[in-house]
Amino acid sequence: MKKIIFNTLLFLTAVTFAASCSSSLSRDDAGNKKGDMTSDTKSSAERPVFDIVTDLGTIRVALYNETPKHRDNFIKLVSENYYDGVLFHRVIDGFMIQTGDPLTKDPSMAAMYGTGGPEYTIPAEFVPSLTHKKGALAAARRGDAANPKKESSGSQFYIVQDAESCAGLDGSYTVFGETIDGLDVVDSIASVETDRRDRPVEDIRIITIKRVLPEDGTSAE
Numbered sequence: 065m066k067k068i069i070f071n072t073l074l075f076l077t078a079v080t081f082a083a084s085c086s087s088s089l090s091r092d093d094a095g096n097k098k099g100d101m102t103s104d105t106k107s108s109a110e111r112p113v114f115d116i117v118t119d120l121g122t123i124r125v126a127l128y129n130e131t132p133k134h135r136d137n138f139i140k141l142v143s144e145n146y147y148d149g150v151l152f153h154r155v156i157d158g159f160m161i162q163t164g165d166p167l168t169k170d171p172s173m174a175a176m177y178g179t180g181g182p183e184y185t186i187p188a189e190f191v192p193s194l195t196h197k198k199g200a201l202a203a204a205r206r207g208d209a210a211n212p213k214k215e216s217s218g219s220q221f222y223i224v225q226d227a228e229s230c231a232g233l234d235g236s237y238t239v240f241g242e243t244i245d246g247l248d249v250v251d252s253i254a255s256v257e258t259d260r261r262d263r264p265v266e267d268i269r270i271i272t273i274k275r276v277l278p279e280d281g282t283s284a285e
């Protein structure tokens with residue numbers, strides 16, 4: 065069963081359009097247009113914290129400074145409200161929950177769910193100490209055959225629901241954050257009824273993602 069799930073993720077996690085590979089050649093080494101990404105966290109030891117507000121509750125995550133390219137990209141997309149309204153389009157109980165595809169905002173694009181994202185990829189940032197533990201936040205990507213450098217999707221990510229089942233992904237998918245509150249929400253999303261494509265029968269969406277203020281732990285409006 066674990067092998068089947070592992071192969072499923074390799075084949076179907078965040079298959080970005082082929083055009084993204086060629087377009088990334090004109091980007092900087094973070095996989096972005098030069099000058100389009102800034103972050104106030106680069107010189108800070110504080111881990112940026114965000115509330116992922118979903119239909120089933122809020123998942124609070126902290127981003128790792130050890131993976132700065134992924135951290136800064138996530139901050140940039142959140143600042144643009146990029147994730148507002150996207151669905152959890154792949155949910156596998158006992159494995160992980162996946163989201164971040166902007167195509168999922170459009171029901172007419174259902175056949176393409178899992179292929180969307182910005183027209184760039186992010187270089188892999190593998191850190192041995194950052195593993196697929198329960199609640200880990202990791203970047204989805206295209207499979208090895210089309211993506212030998214294991215570059216990450218520009219926007220799609222997944223949250224680990226079962227560490228044992230995801231252990232084989234260490235060193236192959238970039239882990240760039242962790243859940244610090246709301247593991248029960250991760251479990252709730254993972255347990256919903258899904259169809260044969262692992263898509264929830266009833267839509268579950270990210271309502272919004274908010275930066276958490278370090279002073280009092282509340283979300284910025």
